[in-house]
Amino acid sequence: MKLTIVEYPDKRLKEKSKIVEKFDEELHKLLEAMYASMIESNGIGLAAIQVGYAKQVLLLNIPDDNDEQSRDSLIEMINPIITQSEGETIYQEGCLSVPSFYEDVSRFERVCVNYQDREGNTKTIEATGLLSVAIQHEIDHLHGVLFIDKLSYSRRKKFEKEYKKVQKEKKLSKNQFA
Numbered sequence: 001m002k003l004t005i006v007e008y009p010d011k012r013l014k015e016k017s018k019i020v021e022k023f024d025e026e027l028h029k030l031l032e033a034m035y036a037s038m039i040e041s042n043g044i045g046l047a048a049i050q051v052g053y054a055k056q057v058l059l060l061n062i063p064d065d066n067d068e069q070s071r072d073s074l075i076e077m078i079n080p081i082i083t084q085s086e087g088e089t090i091y092q093e094g095c096l097s098v099p100s101f102y103e104d105v106s107r108f109e110r111v112c113v114n115y116q117d118r119e120g121n122t123k124t125i126e127a128t129g130l131l132s133v134a135i136q137h138e139i140d141h142l143h144g145v146l147f148i149d150k151l152s153y154s155r156r157k158k159f160e161k162e163y164k165k166v167q168k169e170k171k172l173s174k175n176q177f178a
């Protein structure tokens with residue numbers, strides 16, 4: 001199934017995603033379709049809500065040291081729960097649902113996460129650095145939170161102003177060639 005990325009300010013991105021109960025063929029098809037969309041859009045993380053499915057499902061595929069995004073390092077997380085968190089790190093984040101915007105966000109440096117894999121087996125992962133940031137960014141999506149919601153008031157105002165400008169330019173360019 002071809003999935004379309006839902007973009008800010010679509011209200012669906014604020015929905016709370018539901019717990020996955022059935023680890024069936026339908027779930028596996030969704031995971032495959034999400035992976036195709038994420039890779040096609042040059043993403044390194046994607047939550048199901050971003051393709052219109054309010055289910056607690058997310059993908060992480062962090063490029064390795066020589067900047068390769070191999071499928072072996074793909075992590076499929078279902079019903080994730082952060083069990084431990086410590087430290088602080090600042091990283092410039094982007095999101096497929098907020099195209100062309102990148103802002104520094106403060107997150108925990110280290111997190112421990114319990115989750116289930118596509119068969120329903122319980123897994124635990126401890127993450128630091130970029131993987132830790134990505135996990136927190138994607139789990140926020142499951143609670144209807146975008147990285148722009150974590151910005152300071154002044155930085156959020158700057159984002160809103162720039163976003164409106166970009167949307168107007170997009171509309172103008174569309175009309176020009178319509």
Ligand SMILES: CC(=O)Oc1ccc(/C=C/C(=O)NCCc2ccccc2)cc1OC(C)=O
Nearest residue numbers: 042043044045093094095096099100133134137
């Ligand atoms: C034009 C545009 O929107 O560019 C992009 C923006 C974001 C992204 C992907 C963002 C992404 O995967 N975010 C996952 C969450 C995350 C954010 C920061 C660190 C870890 C994990 C890709 C874009 O497309 C290209 C070609 O770079």
Ligand SMILES: [Co+2]
Nearest residue numbers: 094095096097
């Ligand atoms: Co995102």
